Structure formats: structure tokens, C-alpha cells
Amino acid sequence: MHLLATQPGEIDDGATAVDLEQSPGEIVVLTAADSEIAGLAAAHARHRSEDDSFPTLRLANVMQLRHNLSVDLYTDAVISQAKLVIIRLLGGRSYWEYGVEQITTLCQRHNIALAWLPGDDQPDAELTAQATLPGEAVHRLWQFCVHGGPGNFRSLLAYAASLCGHDAAWHEPSPLLRAGLYWPNSTINTVADLPWDDNRPAAALVFYRALVQSANTDVIDTLIEALEGVNFNVLPLYVTSLKDPVAAATVRAMIAQKTPSVILNGTGFALSNPGATRSDTPFDDADCPILQTIFSGGDYQSWVKGTRGLSARDIAMNVALPEVDGRVLTRAVSFKDQNHRDQAVEADIITYRPVPDRIQFVADLAANWTRLRNT
Template sequence: MHLLRTQPGGFVSDDNIADLGQTPAELVILCSGDSSLALLAEAAQQLPDDYPSLRLANPMQVQNHASVDLYVDQVLQHAKVILLSLHGGIGYWRYGIEQLMQLAERGVTLILVPGDDRPDPELSALSTVPAEQAERLWHFLRQGGRHNALQLFNCLAGQWLGRAYPWGEPQALPRTAIYHPVHASPQLSDWQAQWQPDFPVAALLFYRSHLQAANTGFVDVFCQRLQAAGINPLPIAVVSLKEPGCLAVVQDLLDEVDAGVILNTTGFAQSSPEAPHVRPFRRNIPVIQAICAQDNEPGWRDSEQGLGPRDLAMHIALPELDGRIISRPISFKDLAWRSERSQSDVVCYRAQPERMDFVAQLARRWVELARVPNPHKRIALILANYPTRDGRIGNGVGLDTPAAALNILRALKQQGYPLDGELPASGTALIQALLGGVSNDLESLDLRPCHQSLGLDEYAEQFRALPHANQQAVLARWGRPENDPMFRDGRLMIAGLRFGLTFVGIQPARGYQVDASAVYHDPDLVPPHGYLAFYFWLRHTYGAHAVVHVGKHGNLEWLPGKGVGLSDECWPDALLGPLPNVYPFIVNDPGEGAQAKRRTQAVIIDHLMPPLTRAETYGPLRDLELLADEYYEAQLLDPRRARELQRDILKLVRETHIDRELELDEQLDSDADAAIWLPRLDTYLCDLKESQIRDGLHIFGESPTGRLRIDTLLALLRIPRGDGRGAQSSVLRALSKAFDLGFDPLDCALAEPWTARRPAPLSAVSDALWRT
């Protein structure tokens, strides 16, 4: 382990020891929120000279045991009063709290309060002061503002440090407020006076704690970048979007200004598992998550992962539950100034203008997608091609991708999008039309015509606009663009067809003369010139308003770069840019869908998995099932016949080698050991028969019909969902209860003979042997 001095916005790894560089003091305030610490440090400058010695720190900077022990030894054990304000509860700093409890046993006054607006009885109960006194300090911190911060200091000194400073009760501040960098008490009209009449309005939501701590520099810069991108900004400070009063004020403001997009920098999720279908906002506009990163910018730039686990949880994974469009980090933590009085580094959020421009352009393009009349919209459908053989064009997992693409084209045409002439009659016809031009198949590439291409001069201009590191990586791996297989007669070919102004393209290969299956997810292989040309052409020559990557999954989201919180040097960012990206994706693989959401700002449109049905039994397995049914019936009526059937069944089991599946002994006797192997065989056959299997492929935009619809619904409803009550319960259990069968169909010994009542409606369905 190494002893490392902590840095603003940086966190020391678990295999090192963090040193905050502080000396002992009478009062130590630990806050897991940097905005609260910034406010307290600012207020501390106004305290009188004889105020008790004070230290401020973020407990998240001393996470591992060794770091906590060092801070206890250097600072905490010498304190008279320790106030801890902690987000997330005891589990987020358990070892630290255990050490604080030991200090409390030695006489240190200990006050523990939540770091947010939600009470935490488990945490607060550990305080050594009366509950009403701890709650007062909590409200000082939660209300915020310089006045409340000063009253907090005076209250602490007056109550527990023997000083006679006067103090008052916490003063409530507005929970939601419009912010303006010039006006102290701004009104909506102050912003409206600056707006351009033709620009759309973007609501910029940020935490009120930034406003209270005067940590609004990044908001000011973001507003400037939005205005430069042709957007009228409306920054709104909120305590929490989960608070109904805050949300109501925001909703009314959105309606009043006819907002076209929401840029949300607050973390977590608004939606609730108890009400999964309730929309977070009533206004039908995009919500883009702009990330205020918890880390510092140098750490982010050096990280292959990009953003750390806290940002991944707070600003990406949880907001995804609301359906927010995940964008890029727009600010990072940095040192604002050094508070010598509290021996703490005051952290601010430092704007990242280039990433702000990306998010501003993304917001602008989503607004344009709603504003541009449908006949003028250029939409590109991209079909994956993995491996890069012609027979694998439009290969989506569980999806009939060609038919899906055709359904999307038909829907676009019905809505007035620019598709001229007749569309192909079927998905197969669409693929045949695509194969009439160039594809990724190198063997036939020179034999086919090309319907669109990018001139070498145009390509070189776009190539030079890439970050220098990206240019060098491509040249080092693939050489000059003239050497690319897609280069022909001074131009780079683009695989695809145009139907009017709507484009259907074949996604390029990630490389040539390489093992396609090995490199599809390769985190290091940079794309070749032909790949770059495809997306350059889409964005700058064709001028796509949006792209639709059809089906799981393409390769764009797997290109080299950071995992989350991409930079301009990350390949998905460099190629797709701030284009709206819509992605029909199979519903049962959210993990890989998240890759597209986080790295290509994709809006995932879930589609059903293929129709499901019961596996049933066929061939020898069906013969065994019929013999078993006959055996159980003969047991009651003809025991001699039952013994003969036992021998026939065991013979067929051995001939079909099912005895190996059942792990039956070779010396097994058909009669003497029937009680062992027959129930085992019966259960095996029932398990196989009841297994859910795919029956064909799903077609996007079409619901299964007939038998497939019934079987799929049964497969989805046969087991409980959610809390398993009411409409979420198992349909099989509901039927069992309705017919008063007296058994649990999901928790029973399959294949047992049925001895209970046989309701007439069920008997009318089938005359087969009754079994569980």
C-alpha cells in the first residue's frame, strides 16, 4: 500500500491509503455531498476568529479500512463533536461508522443525519444527542443557503462546544427555482427577454444544492453552449424530481414555455417499480441525461472505463429506468479554492465545453426530428451483417430483420416520409435488392454496381476532422484509404439502397482479412476506412436526421473507446456523432441493449422475443410418453399388462440411450426397480414436454397470431410476475384456484397420477390421461 494525498474529485483506490492532510480540530463535519461542503466552507469564512477549530471532509474520500484508521488517528479521535451527513445509509460507509461509534463510547458527541431529504431512522438512531436536536441540524443542511449554514455553525458551537453564539431555527427555501446568472431573484421573463424567437426551448434541470453553494459556473457555460447551438435555455434548480411539489412546478414551466427537450443533470430515477407505466413527465418530449461526473477530468480521460461506479449507478443505470437518453459528461469535479480554516479543498463542477457542445447538438437534432415535416426527413435504416457474408445480411437475434425493416419502411411511407415508388414485396425481396449492389462480400465486390459513394477529397476532409490519435490509429492499422477494399475509381463505396430520400444500408465490416467472429467485439480493433466512409456519408453527404439500427445487434456500439461517458476520441462518438439513434432490440437482453444506449445514445425500442411454444414430445420420446400413459392406466385395471409395459418401456429407454440421461444402472431390473426408474423417466418426459422453445422469428410491428399467440401468452403468464399478486399472478395457479383443484401446478411432482376431482370443463378439452 502507498500513502496518497487525495485530489479534488479523485478517489484513492482500495490498495492505497488516502491522506486528507488535516490536523486535529474540536469540530469535524463530514458530508458525502461536495456541494454541502462547498457551502459550509464559504460560510466558515464569516465565522468569528474565536470560533472553535473546524475541519470539513468528504467521507467518500476515505473508503478503505486503512484510510479510515489513518483519519481517525490524525483527526477524528481528537474531536469533541463529529457531524456526519451521509447519502445512501450506513452501508455506504459502514467501517467508518463503526469507528465513530467507538469514539462515541469514549465521550465524543456524535451526530449522524441523512445526506438527502429522506429520513434514515437506522442512521439517525446512532446519534448521541436527542433526536430533535439531530433533526434540526439535518434541516439546516437540507434547506441550504448561507444563512442556514451560519446558523448550523452557531448551533453546534452553542449546544456542544461551550460558546454563546445566538442561532435561529432552519429557514425553508424554495424547493424549485428558475436560475439566472445575472438576476438574484429571476423570473421567467428575464430569460424570455434573451431568447431567440425561432429557437426551441430546452429545460436544463439541476440540483438546488448547486445554486445554494454558488456552484453554478458549469450551468452558466452550458447555457452559453446551448444558445450557440440554436437553443433557448431555461435552467431550473430542483431539490428532487421525486418530490411531487418540485415536479409539478417543472411540469407547469415546461408547458408554459412549450419546451422541446429536457436536459436533466439530476441523478437516480423518477419512476417506481410500483407504477412502471407512469411517465416521468407528462410532456411528450425527449429527456436527455447530461452527466455531471463525480470524478475529475484527468481521471476520466485516463480511464478505459470512462466514468466510475458511482456515476454509472446515479447518472446512467438508474436514469435508464426512466427511458432517458444517455449522453455524455458535461462537467467534472475540480478544485475551486482551498479553505485554510477547514483544511479542505472546496470542489466545484468544472464545465467541459466540447462535451457540452455534443449534448447541445444531440438535443438540437432531437428537436429538429420533431419539427421537420415528415416529407423532408431523411431516415437511414442500418442492417447488421455478421459474419460478413451475404447470407447473413440483416441477421438480428430472434428477429426476422428483413421483414422488420420492410415493416418500418411501410410505416414511414404511411406517415408521409419520403419513400418513392413501390417497396419490395417481402423481406426476401428487400435483401435481393440490396444484393444488387455492393456488400461486404469481398469475393463479389468488384462485380457489383455501387449506388452511392464518397469522393476521396470529401473523405479526406472528414478524416482530418477526427482527433489526431484516431487518424494515426487508422493509418497504422489499415494504411491509406486507397488500399481499402471499398475504394473504387477515386471513391469509397457505400453499401445500400435509397427508396426516395430514405436509405437502407448494410453496416460495414469491422475489418478485412480477419476472423470476423473474433473481432466483432474486439475492444482494440479500429475500424477501416470503408467503415468510416459509411458513417461520414450518412452524416455529412446524405444528411440523416436519424438512424435506425435494426435488430440485435450491430457493431458500432462495440468499437474501441470508453465503456461509459465517451470522449471525442471514442470511436462510436467520432463516427455517429450526436445523431438520434433508434434501435429495435430484443426485449430479453437488456445487458447488450445497454451497450448501445450508453455508447451510441440509442433509444431502445423493445420488441418481443420469437413466439414461444411448448417443446412437446416427438418420435421415440412421444412413444415413451404413450407407453407410460398406458402403463399407469394398466396398473389399475390389468397388473399383468402393466408388468409387460414396464419391460417394453425400459427396452425403449435403453435403445434411445435415455438411460444415460437418467443415470440408470445397466443392471437395473424392469420389475424390481420400477419404483426407481419409472418416476424418474416420467418426470424427465414432463420436463421436456413443458419446456418453452422458440417457434419461428418475431417480425417487428406484428403480433403473433393463432396458436402462436396463445402459446406465447401462456409462456409469459404461466409464472408469476412482479409481486405475484392479482393481475401479476400465475395464470396456471389462477385456473387451479378457479376450478378448486387443490394443488399448486408450479410446485408439484410432475407426472403423478391424478386422483382429485375432474371438472367437466377441463375434461371437455381433452380425453387424454389425467396427470399432474
């Protein structure tokens, strides 16, 4: 059996056994979402800055522990010495049968508090039944993750600390709308709250709610700045999905209030089916160009050094299918990248890295389409 030590910034596919080489922590959180790891690491840093006795935290991507030997190593080295273990698993117990079995058995044997949480917003009774914590506590932890965002991540860790016997103030999970307005470092409740100049044309910017949930909004903030720099009022809208009826209705209503001259869409897939009659979209009433903006799921270094361009997955999700809805392709403006190694939680922080010159290209393109539309 070959055993590899992971390197900073490396996400292994689970085909080879790896040792994450983490030291024990009082609270351990495993998740498949890099965005949750980044959000929880930031929340932990704030707690530790205010209280240096706040429990230690270890974060890891469960995808790195798909090999059975990797599970054994991590369980023996880290989980066996934790006070609380929280694992968010997408796909249910069957997706990670060995990990669920081994970790549950160990936590039961050593009286370690354990919460198994679904990886999405759908209940999974079979998975959560493996927890050693009471059902109310498991549900609360799950809701913190479902709604996400900096406030919920802070409360999740504060609540987790309280379960470990540490006195920490926390609030109940705060719901995040299925679609809504966003503005950097501000709370925006209505379109009237946006800092707009009525003499400027409007550009709507639509993107996934997951970026707000994880506080991974650098690429959105940079796009807003670039669009303002080419004389746009910006209407930033986050959505769960354009296929979600509530989210779609919200986008349609917001666009009706402030009709944009151009729409930049950062969500993938299409509402229409290839070869079928085109379906209505929330953008139709605007009657303006819709530019498809790509937040690539690939990593930045591979893209820079490679010669193949975007991955097949990126092309399918962000190029081929959006064209079915009639969107105009722009280019990739961000890539996943290792932001830094967080020594406090012993995890690599993966975020979307904005590429400034590509963002400026898209902003200029939006301005050109607006001028052409008004000619």
C-alpha cells in the same frame, strides 16, 4: 499493515489504510458528499472573512475512513481534540459499525459534543441515538444538511460555533423546494421573473436539486450562458427527481407556462421500465426533442487520459436508461474534478468542472434540433 498518506485530490476506496494528515480543528464534519464539503468550505471561508476568531473547521469524506486503522488514526489525531463532531452517514450504523462505535465511545469519554446525522432525508433513530448532543440540536443540524444551499450551510456552521461557545448569529433551517426555478446569482420565484426576450425560442434545462443545495452550479451557469448565446430563452428547473410526484408536477406546470422548443435533461435513469409500456413523463406536453445531457460522476483527468470513455455507471444512468424514455443522447459536459486544496479546512474541494467546448456543442445541437423542428 501498510499505511498510505493521501495525496491532494485523491479519494481512496477504503480498501487500504490511509492517514489524512489533518491537524486538529474545533469543529469536525465528516460526510460522504463531496458537494457538502465544497459548500461547507465556502461557508466557512465567508465566516472567517467576517470574523477571524470563528472556530476552526476540519472537513473530510467519510469514504476515506472505511478501513479500521484509518478510523483509529483520524480519531486519535483529529476527533479527540475537537469541541464538536458532526458526522453524516448514509446507510445507517451498520454501514460503518466500527467508526460509529469508536467515535461515539471517544466522544462520550472526553465529553465531546457529537451529532450523528442520516445521510438522506429519512430519519434514522438508531443512528441519531448515538449522539451526545440533545435531540433538538441533532435534528436542527440534520435539517440544515437536508435542505442545503449557501444560506443553510452558513447557518449550520454558525449554529455549530454557538454550540462550541462562540457568539454567532444563525437562522433556523430554510426549506428548499423539491423543484423550482434557478437563475445565476439571483432569486427567481416565478417564470415571469426570468430575463426573457419573447422573440426567442425557449429551452428548458432540468437538473438535480443537489447542485443548488451544494452551490455547485458552475456547469449550469455555463450551460445557461451558452444557450443564451445561441438565441434561447432558458428555463432552468431543479428537481429532487423526476420520479418525485411533487417535483414532476412542478416541472409539468412550468413547462405548460413557457412551452419550450427543446428540453435539455441532466437527470439520470428513466421513468419507464425497459420492455414495458412507456410511462408518462413531465416533458410529454411540450412535444419537443428531449436531449440527454451528462454530468459525469467520473473525474476529468481520468477521462482525458483514458481510452474507455464514460464509466459503466455513467453509461447505465445517463445513456442506456434515459433512452428508454426516448431521450436523445448528447455528450458529457462536465466531470468531477479537484477544484483546489482548501488549506483552511485541510480538504480537497471536488466540484463539477464544466468543459466549455462540449457545452457549446450541446448548445449548438439544441439550436439545430429547434431549427429542424420548426422546418
